[in-house]
Amino acid sequence: MGEDADMCGDTLDEAIQDGPRGRSLQFKLETIHELQRLLxxxxxxxxxxxxxxxxxxxxPIADVEEPPNxxxxxxxxxxWEAVLRAFETDSEVQKPVHV
Incomplete structure (x- = not known):
């Protein structure tokens, strides 16, 4: 997700949930589109x-001993489904768009 794992969580799930943080709405929407396409x-x-x-x-599919758990x-x-969910459920993505 473009960052050192130490900066975004102690587990793979935490790193995934941190993925959308600090990204622009446009980036998030493009990521959602690309992940849907991949899936x-x-x-x-x-x-x-x-x-x-x-x-x-x-x-992400390796049984890694370090760091523990x-x-x-x-x-x-x-x-990739977990990454997609992280972006789709991001609060900025969930906000209604006012035109």
Whole structure:
């Protein structure tokens, strides 16, 4: 999410929830759109895309011992769905738009 994990939480879930913080509304909306697009692919395609195109400093499906209780996701799809939920439920995204 563009930051050192030490700055955004002690667990993978906390890091994901922190992802939208400090981002512009436009960035958040574009991220939601791109994640929805990614999640429209098959699990096999999501795995391939994540492993070859996406630069992550951690592997969200690896069983990591350090730091203790960091957490993991069973699949890349589950990881990206959690990231999408974090952006979709962000308070700024949830605010009604007044035109």
């Amino acid at each position: 429209s692919f098959s699990d096999k395609e999501i795995d391939r895309i994540t492993q070859t195109w996406v630069l992550l400093s951690i592997d 960091w957490g993991r996701y069973s699949t890349y799809r589950a990881f």
